[in-house]
Amino acid sequence: MAVDMDGGAGYAADEPTAIMYLGQHETQRHTPVTGELLAHAQYVGYDMLTAPITTPHFQSRVLAMLEGHMSTLAESSKPESVPLPLISPLTPVDTDLTPEVSNSSLIAVTSPWIDLASPDPLIAHVSRQVFSLEVAYAAFCGINNVMVHGPVSSEGTMQYARAVLEALGLGPYLQMHVLLPMSGELEQDVSADGTHLAELAREQFITPVDEDEDESEPELYGSWEAWNAIRTMCNYSSRLTIALEIPRQLPSLNLQSRWHSEPIRLLVLPRTSFIRNAKGYPVLAKAHQQYLTRFLRLRFPPWVILSDVGSIPSRDADAVDASRPEPTPAEAAAKANDKPNDPVPHMRYLRHLQQTQPSRPPIERFGQGYQDYLQSPLQPLTDNLESITYEVFEKDPVKYEWYERAVALALKDLREKLGEGVPIVVAVVGAGRGPLVTRVLQASSKTGIAVKCCAVEKNPNAHVLLQRRNATDALWNGQVTVVKSDMRSWPGPTTSNGEVGKVDILVSELLGSFADNELSPECLDGVQHVLHPEHGINIPQSYSAHFTPIATPKLYSDLLSRASTDLNLTVSDKWELPYVVMLHQYDYLSVQPAAEEDARTPDVKEAWSFSHPTSEAILSQASKRAGGTTDAGGWVGGDGSNEHNARSCKFTFNCSDRGICHGLGGYFETVLYASPSGQKVELSTNPVTMDEKSQDMISWFPIFFPLKTPLSLPDNAEMEVSMWRQTDDRKVWYEWIVEVYERVGGKRRKLGMSELHTSRKNGCLM
Incomplete structure (x- = not known):
């Protein structure tokens, strides 16, 4: 049956038809x-x-x-x-x-x-x-x-x-x-x-x-x-x-x-x-x-x-x-002009819609089957990742292309600053299976600027593959120095006369779903001693964590019914852990005022940010505290050497419509490289800026901070969220608490609050 309607462009050839029962x-x-x-x-x-x-x-x-x-x-x-x-x-x-x-x-x-x-x-x-x-x-x-x-x-x-x-x-x-x-x-x-x-x-x-x-x-x-x-x-x-x-x-x-x-x-x-x-x-x-x-x-x-x-x-x-004879051509032509007489037109129309559904965005095709599936965040410092995990990251069509652009831009700026003939040393720290190494070499080839490349990786299994690639990959061609080491204990590249030199560009992909939840700040602080103190460039240069309150009954129900043994946690611990999840069936509770009726943009706040290289004065003070020469000043836990990477924030979200808050959705933005000329290469999972900065990027799902007891919101409520990034010098964890207020007669009245959630017992080990 030919149906006159706009059904969309239809599914791509390699995409299965939408399921409709x-x-x-x-x-x-x-x-x-x-x-x-x-x-x-x-x-x-x-x-x-x-x-x-x-x-x-x-x-x-x-x-x-x-x-x-x-x-x-x-x-x-x-x-x-x-x-x-x-x-x-x-x-x-x-x-x-x-x-x-x-x-x-x-x-x-x-x-x-x-x-x-x-x-x-x-x-x-x-x-x-x-x-x-x-x-x-x-x-x-x-x-x-x-x-x-x-x-x-x-x-x-x-x-x-x-x-x-x-x-x-x-x-x-x-x-x-x-x-x-x-x-x-x-x-x-x-x-x-x-x-x-x-x-x-x-x-x-x-x-x-x-x-x-x-x-x-x-x-x-x-x-x-x-x-x-x-x-x-x-x-x-x-x-x-x-x-x-x-x-x-x-x-x-x-x-x-x-x-x-x-x-x-x-x-x-x-x-x-x-x-x-x-x-x-x-x-x-x-x-x-x-x-x-x-x-x-x-x-x-x-x-x-x-x-x-x-x-x-x-x-x-x-x-x-079925018993009627086949119509003659004249009868068929006459019937074609008649009003349709289909006994099930509504059903056939919906089947037509099913066949002509528009193609899913790349992030949805990539994450098919993982929508709203809770996963514990990676701990790459304490766990050696398997090859399949690296392979998932490497499927991203955007991230590595953007990294290559950032490296190329940095190479041009350094060449202009240092002049011809000065070798540029680039180190990829946390090299994994080597995708960033390949991008560094491609940036070098496309710009015509020669580099000396180092690949530093602590995972002994990935180290084997890096050596193999260096020996067999035509682009690598044996020119990459492969180092088996935790980046924080790597002394730096060795020069031709046997001395330890400095790195001009330090490239890493240590960011997690909340930017800093895989300890990028701690790792990059630890390897900063190899970076040239005057002109050294970090890629990424900075990154920031962002969040917004959401309603997600699906995730709350899953956590409620999930046995604690699924995560090797106690019953209470499962509410104290942020989860990486491809958020799909959820609702933003706080949205920005819309100029158009069909526009709906969430109100996403920046929690905190980090930039690299870190100030030498800050690292010097951290070193003194680690050595015990400076009093910790009441610091609880370790000696306070990582206190400079602790953060906190407090924000108020306006929620116009009543609802239930089940937790916080977390995202990040990063500046890979910003040239003095004004050119900038950025990545984002923030729903407000992701299409502008890195559309179709699939490497990172959002992070979800659950609430053990959902909070009810009336119309025109104010939600106050306090969050902390805490550390005791051995591990890093998050704490979060949510309060709900309403304004009555010009006065602000508290309606409820969550308990303080803390992931300290399951923090990320340094």
Whole structure:
């Protein structure tokens, strides 16, 4: 079918098609979902169907029982002595479901006419019984996925959440999906047939509506707040997710991003979410297409459910089509001008979108499968990395090209300063498998400026490979001096007369996800004695750490459920460690004021920075403290020789929309080299500047500083973050604490604070 729409450029030839599991849902499904119907739906192109757990007969039976009980209460002189009604077990006429192998492709739907959040204890009691009977029977039938409609009223959200928590215990493999609108109410009336129990709540239990309240505009974040209360009550259970209904008109970009960060398992697209194109086909607006693309790029994309877009076409219709003779050319031409008559146009359109998804950015293609996967940071000083780890870094299409540019620029500036005939010594410290050595030699070749190159590496296994490359690589050609040494204890290059010389350019790639978390400052301080004191150049010259508060329920849930043995940590230690992670399903809590409606730029603050070479006065004082000739001045830990590399910061972030803070996302920027002429080569993982400075760089994922207890934020909150880089001269660690404030009547009031988190027990060893 030719569909008229803008679907994007389509996937690159070497990129797999986006994964999209597609289901069909009818709010009023009147025919049983049999194995035959499911097989036919899959033949048509769907992957799954929804199925009501109980029949209208069961609803009638419950309503009749409730009506009888209310009559008994009305006639009784002592209504408090009348026991609560009990619903008898399901009978064959109450449900069409039976245990079947094909049930793995079904999503069971609980009755939409119950009200678990009812203020009337009678209605709530009956609703809980219906809910429990249905969920238990679905679990018995081998159905793993159950969709339940969200709370009718926000006033009873905790009561609703309590019922969901109990239901999760009815089946160990049960996945429960709460159907919620993005904001306001669901697009479609889910109880058009029959009576909703909310209508039967008795007046004495209903809170009168304040006539002065403006109910014309629903609370924008009301639906999200209900979800947050439910999942918090259920302790972020990995078996509790969201079935999110996408409305015809998408809400603000901030609310879209908030929902994107949540564990959405089902994306429900009702018929009203579609528009018609010029040829009469149902299509999604551009904004809806882009939002769908964001979800399809997740590590585990949600299933897409088409709601009330038409019934599954019968097999009889297919048989009639198959029995018809092939049309003549004239008949085919005439039919081509007719209005489309596709029985499943919405489904075919989504399959078309699936095939024409735009290509992923390089960072996403590189990190496929690692989205939101927590990893402990590397400790290259204490651990010898394996070849495969080096190989991952070397796949970066940007970093090494930028390093080569920086070296070339530095060579030109040094040649101009030193004049012709003076040899330029370049040392790559922490050479690994040698990619930076190759780039130094290429920069030398392209600029025509000869260099003497040294490769210093402490890893004995990588040292073997460096020697082999020096002997066999045509570019290296035996001209590289390969040294097996910790850079801090390397005396420097040996000159032709046997003396120890100085290095003109010192090149390293010691930066971690937070710039300094792999001890680049300590390493470069330790090797600075080999750098020429007058004109020596460090590449990088400087780097800075940056962070911003984020909401990431996925990572918090993973840490909550992760056994401490996974990381060889104690239960409490797992919250005290920053993690390297490809942040993917998260939300920025603090964003910059936007000039355009579709722009959303996070507010990212610079925590601290380092520059090299370090001042000789600072290193001299550090040396005196290490030798014991200068009193430590109350320094706790070692002798204070590394105190100059300690840092601290405190920043306030303005958060306009309410939310939950699960931790801090950390990034870095670095100036590899800034020429006196004004030319500058920079790298960045900061989301605000990365596209400008080093777009498509893949070497570093962000770092995540978790909070053991998430902090709630009201609208227009102020979040104050304090962070420290600490050292005791033996190791380096981070400490962080977060406080939340609001302004009321011009005064600032504290609403809460996290505990002090410290990674001291698992710090980076020097």
